Amino acid sequence: MTSAPLAKPHTKEREVQLTSQDEVIIQATDIVKTYDTGKVKVEALRGVSLTIERGEMVAIMGPSGCGKTTLLNCLSGLDVVDSGRVLVDGADVNRLSDNRKTEYRARHMGFVFQFYNLLPVLSAIENVELPLLVSGTSARRAREKALAALDTVHLRDWASHKPGELSGGQRQRVTIARALVNDPAIVWGDEPTGDLDSTNANEIMDLLCDLNEKHDQTFVLVTHALEVAERTGRIIKMQDGQITSDHRIIDREAGIWGPAVQTEAG
Ligand SMILES: Nc1ncnc2c1ncn2[C@@H]1O[C@H](COP(=O)(O)OP(=O)(O)OP(=O)(O)O)[C@@H](O)[C@H]1O
Numbered sequence: 001m002t003s004a005p006l007a008k009p010h011t012k013e014r015e016v017q018l019t020s021q022d023e024v025i026i027q028a029t030d031i032v033k034t035y036d037t038g039k040v041k042v043e044a045l046r047g048v049s050l051t052i053e054r055g056e057m058v059a060i061m062g063p064s065g066c067g068k069t070t071l072l073n074c075l076s077g078l079d080v081v082d083s084g085r086v087l088v089d090g091a092d093v094n095r096l097s098d099n100r101k102t103e104y105r106a107r108h109m110g111f112v113f114q115f116y117n118l119l120p121v122l123s124a125i126e127n128v129e130l131p132l133l134v135s136g137t138s139a140r141r142a143r144e145k146a147l148a149a150l151d152t153v154h155l156r157d158w159a160s161h162k163p164g165e166l167s168g169g170q171r172q173r174v175t176i177a178r179a180l181v182n183d184p185a186i187v188w189g190d191e192p193t194g195d196l197d198s199t200n201a202n203e204i205m206d207l208l209c210d211l212n213e214k215h216d217q218t219f220v221l222v223t224h225a226l227e228v229a230e231r232t233g234r235i236i237k238m239q240d241g242q243i244t245s246d247h248r249i250i251d252r253e254a255g256i257w258g259p260a261v262q263t264e265a266g
């Protein structure tokens with residue numbers, strides 16, 4: 001695989017240093033997910049295994065319908081697998097009660113999904129502080145943290161604006177601020193730059209790469225855009241519910257890719 005010149009290289013050194021000694025944060029073993037709509041059965045995931053280490057930034061690519069969103073949903077516990085096992089931070093996601101799962105997600109995960117829409121009647125800051133208020137943070141503390149998160153995405157001056165008064169890129173940054181407000185260990189993105197033009201997409205990726213480097217947060221991003229995927233440290237490709245390739249980027253500028261990532265046996 002070769003790679004085109006990129007806007008800004010990122011965390012090259014750390015990726016090269018990753019070894020099996022690094023801490024595993026997500027481990028999926030042979031996960032299977034079939035949707036049964038009554039008329040047809042769709043095998044959305046057909047035996048997916050993968051290991052992601054803390055602080056990695058991973059892109060998941062593949063044609064429409066190959067199972068990318070289903071994989072994110074199953075790894076994050078939004079959906080349950082039919083068989084196989086998902087460990088997140090050592091905990092078996094499918095064995096947690098719904099309450100524990102919801103609590104775990106609220107505390108440790110952030111979501112930048114397109115269907116996680118902003119509430120139009122709330123201002124930017126109210127949208128961002130919502131997850132904190134839901135998980136019991138005091139109003140004052142929630143406001144402070146939400147302002148800090150908006151600051152991180154360069155939107156402090158837009159805090160009182162409603163989503164309808166913001167551009168697409170600004171709205172997406174509010175979504176990111178909301179995903180980050182709890183300092184999540186893992187951030188899941190399903191087409192986080194999907195609706196944006198290339199300038200805005202690049203800015204969002206600058207931001208995500210920066211957060212990944214500074215806070216060692218783990219990012220798992222589904223994307224159709226190769227220029228987005230190439231900004232991460234690893235590209236997993238899927239087809240028909242299976243992983244078809246999984247490589248770390250060793251030297252992006254030189255177009256050097258690591259050997260296939262080995263998934264440890266669960
Ligand atoms: N809730 C559901 N009920 C029935 N089938 C579903 C459901 N969700 C997904 N599927 C099917 O599972 C397969 C994988 O869907 P998924 O949404 O994971 O694909 P994707 O790779 O994210 O596609 P896209 O790039 O278009 O978002 C598809 O064939 C889809 O029709």
Ligand SMILES: [Mg+2]
Nearest residue numbers: 068069070190
């Ligand atoms: Mg999808």
